[in-house]
Amino acid sequence: MSVTVAAGFRAAGVVAGLKPSGKPDVALVVNDGPQHSAAAVFTSNRCKANPVLWSERTIVDGRLSAVVLNSGGANCYNGPEGFQTTHASAELVAELTGGQAFDVAVCSTGLIGQPLDRPILEAGIRAAHAQLSPDGGPAAAEAIMTTDTVAKQATASGDGWVVGGMAKGAGMLAPALATMLVVITTDAAADAATLDAALRAATKTTFDRLDTDGCMSTNDTVVLMASGASGVTPTQDALSAAVTAVCADLAEQLWHDAEGAHHDIAIEVTGAASEDDAVEVARAVARSNLFKAAVFGNDPNWGRVLAAVGTTTAVFEPEKIDISMNGVKVCRAGGTQFGEPSTSVDLTGRQVHVLVELNAGASTATILTSDLTHDYVHENSAYST
Amino acid sequence: MSVTVAAGFRAAGVVAGLKPSGKPDVALVVNDGPQHSAAAVFTSNRCKANPVLWSERTIVDGRLSAVVLNSGGANCYNGPEGFQTTHASAELVAELTGGQAFDVAVCSTGLIGQPLDRPILEAGIRAAHAQLSPDGGPAAAEAIMTTDTVAKQATASGDGWVVGGMAKGAGMLAPALATMLVVITTDAAADAATLDAALRAATKTTFDRLDTDGCMSTNDTVVLMASGASGVTPTQDALSAAVTAVCADLAEQLWHDAEGAHHDIAIEVTGAASEDDAVEVARAVARSNLFKAAVFGNDPNWGRVLAAVGTTTAVFEPEKIDISMNGVKVCRAGGTQFGEPSTSVDLTGRQVHVLVELNAGASTATILTSDLTHDYVHENSAYST
Incomplete structure (x- = not known):
């Protein structure tokens, strides 16, 4: 081994x-x-x-x-x-x-x-x-x-x-x-x-x-x-x-094995104009504390995904973005069409898959992240004391 | 009014x-x-x-x-x-x-x-x-x-x-x-x-x-x-x-009045080569979840401040950085000289002041942020549910 x-x-x-x-x-x-x-x-x-x-x-x-x-x-x-x-x-x-x-x-x-x-x-x-x-x-x-x-x-x-x-x-x-x-x-x-x-x-x-x-x-x-x-x-x-x-x-x-994590979240971005764009968008979502706290609460709050995507410099048009969580397309065409109800999304399991389809190209990337939990806060506020 | x-x-x-x-x-x-x-x-x-x-x-x-x-x-x-x-x-x-x-x-x-x-x-x-x-x-x-x-x-x-x-x-x-x-x-x-x-x-x-x-x-x-x-x-x-x-x-x-905050943290950066540099460094510290969780635990973990400073593109030499927390200089010359003991820092009050002296210029900026707490996680995992 x-x-x-x-x-x-x-x-x-x-x-x-x-x-x-x-x-x-x-x-x-x-x-x-x-x-x-x-x-x-x-x-x-x-x-x-x-x-x-x-x-x-x-x-x-x-x-x-x-x-x-x-x-x-x-x-x-x-x-x-x-x-x-x-x-x-x-x-x-x-x-x-x-x-x-x-x-x-x-x-x-x-x-x-x-x-x-x-x-x-x-x-x-x-x-x-x-x-x-x-x-x-x-x-x-x-x-x-x-x-x-x-x-x-x-x-x-x-x-x-x-x-x-x-x-x-x-x-x-x-x-x-x-x-x-x-x-x-x-x-x-x-x-x-x-x-x-x-x-x-x-x-x-x-x-x-x-x-x-x-x-x-x-x-x-x-x-x-x-x-x-x-x-x-x-x-x-x-x-x-x-x-x-x-x-x-x-x-x-x-x-x-990430500290305090309750969910292992994979943020997959597809349809990006470049691989760098895909990484930037996925990383922005992975770093949103609000999104990560929502996942901890089993809350498919895709508005927080979208708000994170909007902070990037990647090529995209807001009204063309689709967002799926665990296979349920909760945001369609950037909200200009109604998506599936968030209540259809089951986040109770450990694995969470978020798919952001930018519809702006052919590049993809996935960032692996964790949810923001009480255990993370506890572990990192008590680590050195 | x-x-x-x-x-x-x-x-x-x-x-x-x-x-x-x-x-x-x-x-x-x-x-x-x-x-x-x-x-x-x-x-x-x-x-x-x-x-x-x-x-x-x-x-x-x-x-x-x-x-x-x-x-x-x-x-x-x-x-x-x-x-x-x-x-x-x-x-x-x-x-x-x-x-x-x-x-x-x-x-x-x-x-x-x-x-x-x-x-x-x-x-x-x-x-x-x-x-x-x-x-x-x-x-x-x-x-x-x-x-x-x-x-x-x-x-x-x-x-x-x-x-x-x-x-x-x-x-x-x-x-x-x-x-x-x-x-x-x-x-x-x-x-x-x-x-x-x-x-x-x-x-x-x-x-x-x-x-x-x-x-x-x-x-x-x-x-x-x-x-x-x-x-x-x-x-x-x-x-x-x-x-x-x-x-x-x-x-x-x-x-x-920030959601769930127990500490109001001001990150002041001085001696920056430009105001943009000062803002970038202060913001990097303000966005470090590990630093913010440490403050919640009243833990003057200045290593996490330094680790955040090091992620920026600002002009600085690592061995010239001084870091003070609530007036106590815990890191002197980027750790090449010993600073005051962290145990001298009192973080039990609401207000926390972190001073990062880059010693690379004359510009300054302060970013206002909050600690990362159980209340923040709770409030933002339960917000829409």
């Missing part, structure tokens, strides 16, 4: 003591090769955490031998020692694995602005190294959880090679990227450029279309590493498809 | 029966002249309600003799009869007051997508006309309330003339414009161009800087009418200052 399904990878997850809960909080994923090509994408937030500032530099040569991850602290905006702690943890992993610090990516998640205890972290890294195993994927996936209720893992198979991945993320989930850490591994043989193309193609239509609460993290990182241990070199298309499948699977798991 | 403090205006508010609650729901404001110059601004939402589509056309000649307003229905996206109902109500006011339909602005507020009962509305208009009075301002202000808990009224005095106004709005309050209806009157003598300049200057720094929940309405309208009854022609600056004072007062009242 997870990051150790691919040959050439070992992983571990341990309790270091960074989390007051005493749950696992340090993970290590090591690529034993023979190849060490890698690619990564990071948050587009301009306020970046120390591990992101570090990892952005490590990936420039397209090579990684390991990723070390911790929960229990974002290591972000916590004074000058924060970056030194990130650097020291990469040096320690390099020392233990016989590699170079610049081949070690670092990921952290937790509260911003808090010190990250270096001795505890370093002891955890040593413990994780001692427990590295070809079966360690699930333990690593568990160690990166924060408010996640379940560990997220996914796999996809190629012809003689496989892709596996793990992810964490439950809040501050908005794209480019969502608040999350993701490590994906493959035993396919592939150079860094091929991996980079596969990863960017995959994240563009998966993690970047997840927007549970409109809040963008300082720590988002998605790493893809190839060991080449299968001896098979897939085509770009085959590799991209498998990586996309793993990313889509993980993104769905993040969606279903 | 309110829209009848200025000489030359009469108003009324009545129970027509549009609201199931039986509360007042139709208001009429009439300008008896001698002048009838006017200006108005409307929602920038591209999905506009029928009364907005109508009123945008009535204002092109800079002349209004009356405004008719209803709560209990937005008259938006409710089939072809909706616009006809708006038109018919303007015709009826014109007939009753001896004017032209194109000199009557129409405003509606309530649920989108619901029919607006024309016979009930028309009976209400007739009743309101029969009750028109120079003391009718407060009754009119009451009749436009929806989820507002108090009627909003304000006045400002010039040299021999006055400005008065009323407003409604509690939810879907985001700018350009906020979800609200506002009518402002003056007995100053002023042409339409002067009124337009005064109104645009006023709304730009008042209503447009109110952003309680990031949701933009389909019905927002702000109307300014001058009767000239004082016989005094103020300078542009004097008129703009008085109109701005009334708009700022009304905006503060809307802020304090």
Whole structure:
């Protein structure tokens, strides 16, 4: 399962003591090769955490031998020692694995602005190294959880090679990227450029279309590493498809586990003049607190969908928009014709599908979001206290 | 008080029966002249309600003799009869007051997508006309309330003339414009161009800087009418200052009455390279659900402020940002120096002041917002059910 399904990878997850809960909080994923090509994408937030500032530099040569991850602290905006702690943890992993610090990516998640205890972290890294195993994927996936209720893992198979991945993320989930850490591994043989193309193609239509609460993290990182241990070199298309499948699977798991959510809402926009237009419209609806609160109340309040669509710059004519909720067309021709009664819409289930037909072109996009609930407010007003 | 403090205006508010609650729901404001110059601004939402589509056309000649307003229905996206109902109500006011339909602005507020009962509305208009009075301002202000808990009224005095106004709005309050209806009157003598300049200057720094929940309405309208009854022609600056004072007062009242809010949060950004930058940064913080939920929990989680700042395109260097909450500098030099402990921040009071010092220029702006509370979720998940 997870990051150790691919040959050439070992992983571990341990309790270091960074989390007051005493749950696992340090993970290590090591690529034993023979190849060490890698690619990564990071948050587009301009306020970046120390591990992101570090990892952005490590990936420039397209090579990684390991990723070390911790929960229990974002290591972000916590004074000058924060970056030194990130650097020291990469040096320690390099020392233990016989590699170079610049081949070690670092990921952290937790509260911003808090010190990250270096001795505890370093002891955890040593413990994780001692427990590295070809079966360690699930333990690593568990160690990166924060408010996640379940560990997220996914796999996809190629012809003689496989892709596996793990992810964490439950809040501050908005794209480019969502608040999350993701490590994906493959035993396919592939150079860094091929991996980079596969990863960017995959994240563009998966993690970047997840927007549970409109809040963008300082720590988002998605790493893809190839060991080449299968001896098979897939085509770009085959590799991209498998990586996309793993990313889509993980993104769905993040969606279903979003903090406090009672409904998993897919906002599908069709008939857009461009894919960018479709994404803009879907994201505007996904970020409407009024719409999200209405769904929590099982209220098919499509007026709030329309009000959100109207705030965008997408190409459309208001009197041509159709809106359906769970298959019932409640708004027809922008309200110039009567739609089906809202009372026909059943929102009592977990899954909600909103279809916005712009009737302005042929492009489509879907954004995955959550409803706005009492549990979301509770969880995020009490998180750090 | 309110829209009848200025000489030359009469108003009324009545129970027509549009609201199931039986509360007042139709208001009429009439300008008896001698002048009838006017200006108005409307929602920038591209999905506009029928009364907005109508009123945008009535204002092109800079002349209004009356405004008719209803709560209990937005008259938006409710089939072809909706616009006809708006038109018919303007015709009826014109007939009753001896004017032209194109000199009557129409405003509606309530649920989108619901029919607006024309016979009930028309009976209400007739009743309101029969009750028109120079003391009718407060009754009119009451009749436009929806989820507002108090009627909003304000006045400002010039040299021999006055400005008065009323407003409604509690939810879907985001700018350009906020979800609200506002009518402002003056007995100053002023042409339409002067009124337009005064109104645009006023709304730009008042209503447009109110952003309680990031949701933009389909019905927002702000109307300014001058009767000239004082016989005094103020300078542009004097008129703009008085109109701005009334708009700022009304905006503060809307802020304090935002749906479900427990904290009134002012996000002040200083040291920005431009006013647009300052507004963008302040608005990004004001729209962070995680930050707003933290304030609800009295949690000075400045990491969420920083994470929101980082999503903007404003000019800044992350390591130069200072953040203060209620006067305590919790983040210094973007976390490269330690700030005061968050435990020194007291958020138990209603008023919260967040100061973001970008240290990138000399421009400033303040956005007024609210916290994200259980009451907000409750009110907006149960509103139409």
